[in-house]
Amino acid sequence: MVIGEGKPLQDVLAMVSQNKKIIVAGCRGCVTVCCAGGEKEVGVLSAALNLARQKDDNPIEIHEVTLERQCDTEYLEQVRSFIDEYEAVVSIACGAGVQFMAEMYRKIPIYPGINTNFIGVTEQQGVWAERCQACGNCKLHFTGGICPVTRCAKRLMNGPCGGSTQGKCEVDPETTCGWQLIYDVLKEQGRLDKLEHIIPVSDWSTSRDGGPRRIVREDLKL
Amino acid sequence: MTSDSRLEKILEEGHFAVTSECGPPRGVGPEVIQKKGEILKGVVDSVNVTDNQTSVVRMSSWSAGVLLKQMGINPVYQMVTRDRNRIAIQSDILGAASLGINTILCLSGDHQKFGDHEAAANVYDLDSIHLIQTVKLMRDDKKFLGGDELKGEPRMFIGAAANPFADPFEFRVVRLAKKINAGAQFIQTQCIFNIERFKKWMEMVRDRGLHEKAHILGGVTPLKSIGMAKYIKNMVPGMDVPDELIERIKGVEKEKRAEEGIKICIETIQQVREIEGVHGVHIMAIEWEEMVPRIADEAGLLPRPAAQ
Ligand code: SF4
Numbered sequence: 001m002v003i004g005e006g007k008p009l010q011d012v013l014a015m016v017s018q019n020k021k022i023i024v025a026g027c028r029g030c031v032t033v034c035c036a037g038g039e040k041e042v043g044v045l046s047a048a049l050n051l052a053r054q055k056d057d058n059p060i061e062i063h064e065v066t067l068e069r070q071c072d073t074e075y076l077e078q079v080r081s082f083i084d085e086y087e088a089v090v091s092i093a094c095g096a097g098v099q100f101m102a103e104m105y106r107k108i109p110i111y112p113g114i115n116t117n118f119i120g121v122t123e124q125q126g127v128w129a130e131r132c133q134a135c136g137n138c139k140l141h142f143t144g145g146i147c148p149v150t151r152c153a154k155r156l157m158n159g160p161c162g163g164s165t166q167g168k169c170e171v172d173p174e175t176t177c178g179w180q181l182i183y184d185v186l187k188e189q190g191r192l193d194k195l196e197h198i199i200p201v202s203d204w205s206t207s208r209d210g211g212p213r214r215i216v217r218e219d220l221k222l
Numbered sequence: 223m224t225s226d227s228r229l230e231k232i233l234e235e236g237h238f239a240v241t242s243e244c245g246p247p248r249g250v251g252p253e254v255i256q257k258k259g260e261i262l263k264g265v266v267d268s269v270n271v272t273d274n275q276t277s278v279v280r281m282s283s284w285s286a287g288v289l290l291k292q293m294g295i296n297p298v299y300q301m302v303t304r305d306r307n308r309i310a311i312q313s314d315i316l317g318a319a320s321l322g323i324n325t326i327l328c329l330s331g332d333h334q335k336f337g338d339h340e341a342a343a344n345v346y347d348l349d350s351i352h353l354i355q356t357v358k359l360m361r362d363d364k365k366f367l368g369g370d371e372l373k374g375e376p377r378m379f380i381g382a383a384a385n386p387f388a389d390p391f392e393f394r395v396v397r398l399a400k401k402i403n404a405g406a407q408f409i410q411t412q413c414i415f416n417i418e419r420f421k422k423w424m425e426m427v428r429d430r431g432l433h434e435k436a437h438i439l440g441g442v443t444p445l446k447s448i449g450m451a452k453y454i455k456n457m458v459p460g461m462d463v464p465d466e467l468i469e470r471i472k473g474v475e476k477e478k479r480a481e482e483g484i485k486i487c488i489e490t491i492q493q494v495r496e497i498e499g500v501h502g503v504h505i506m507a508i509e510w511e512e513m514v515p516r517i518a519d520e521a522g523l524l525p526r527p528a529a530q
């Protein structure tokens with residue numbers, strides 16, 4: 001899923017400093033699961049904004065709403081009936097949700113209330129970690145199910161580099177070296193011979209380098 | 223011969239090669255590099271010019287290489303894949319070759335986290351093995367990575383690095399084999415402090431016959447002080463400084479520790495030279511270039527042969 005993390009309150013306060021009436025909009029998708037932008041976080045952020053503004057003697061009116069998803073027009077429609085009564089929206093959906101809302105409602109600013117960090121997993125309660133960079137050209141079958149684009153700080157195709165020490169990445173002793181993981185799993189599976197071959201130069205045109213990506217499925221279009 | 227590289231000639235003629243390196247300045251002054259060149263000229267066969275090492279911005283490696291070239295020194299153009307994509311890489315290779323650079327060392331480079339521009343994007347369009355393949359493709363097949371033919375191929379002697387001290391240990395030789403298969407003709411290793419581990423690695427190298435496919439140059443670095451030894455041991459990833467070595471330096475008086483470091487370095491060179499399959503040494507005297515002539519002399523590496 002998409003993992004995000006709340007922006008510092010000061011940043012959000014700065015965004016809405018000129019506004020008196022805003023909507024704080026959450027999303028029940030990924031950001032609910034990673035506790036960054038669901039109904040609960042809408043409540044927490046709204047309360048914090050309210051409190052801070054009251055302290056400054058500059059109260060703000062906040063409409064709290066949490067949509068099923070902000071990446072679908074059908075759910076974004078649900079704010080149409082009241083959005084015109086407000087001066088701005090703080091969306092705490094992922095970056096896609098914030099943008100889709102901004103595309104649909106162009107009259108008022110839509111501010112991001114969280115940072116969208118990565119596509120990842122819940123390693124344990126309260127710990128999320130990146131697993132995919134959406135390069136558009138999955139190579140996991142070569143690398144024991146561990147992504148070198150994501151889990152190597154240099155996205156090397158033929159690692160590990162000379163900085164790999166005792167399983168850790170040169171960049172940070174807290175980070176596991178992705179190539180050590182690849183080595184370990186292939187060794188366990190008796191497939192180390194896979195690493196004798198050079199994984200060729202990548203085609204990054206399927207990644208962000210090729211420009212904004214789009215998938216069109218004619219069979220599904222209405 | 224695949225190039226006009228002095229290093230290639232020395233190695234192909236069967237001499238025990240000696241290389242060293244110098245870091246370009248953090249400014250425009252050519253005199254910094256020229257001064258280092260003066261020290262190293264005639265003492266080593268080739269001088270590596272580092273490419274923004276540890277991700278700290280410096281004068282470009284090819285331009286500092288040209289400055290050395292003008293002094294009659296054979297520069298080894300170090301190129302990392304951290305900062306440029308395949309377009310810039312191939313363009314720089316053409317430019318360097320047109321300016322007379324004929325020896326290249328292909329590296330992935332330290333992560334920018336170590337340097338003075340931590341906020342920089344890293345490129346890593348290619349990795350070091352792809353870079354080796356790219357230079358070889360341009361030189362031997364006269365082609366760009368994109369498939370087009372190039373006019374006037376860069377005749378480069380191709381090198382790569384190997385770190386026998388990184389992990390996983392058993393895989394280091396496999397990775398070396400990949401580099402050699404990709405086209406690496408000479409290999410410079412990371413600094414050897416743990417000679418036993420290096421010997422074990424060389425044994426694995428010989429088991430695969432890799433010492434006959436590429437020239438291996440063992441890397442050595444004189445330790446100036448206990449502080450430096452500890453820093454390398456604890457702070458530089460992929461380095462192995464055994465405690466005995468630190469104890470040995472500790473064992474002498476403070477003023478004599480640098481001297482002890484030099485002595486250890488000379489001994490390491492002599493030990494490395496005895497190992498079957500090692501064809502040279504790469505002396506990395508970090509900001510201590512003035513010691514290289516003495517090390518080379520006392521290790522019995524002088525005078526250098528006049529390869530033509
Ligand atoms: S240490 Fe491992 S994860 Fe880190 S850059 Fe090197 S190969 Fe990649």
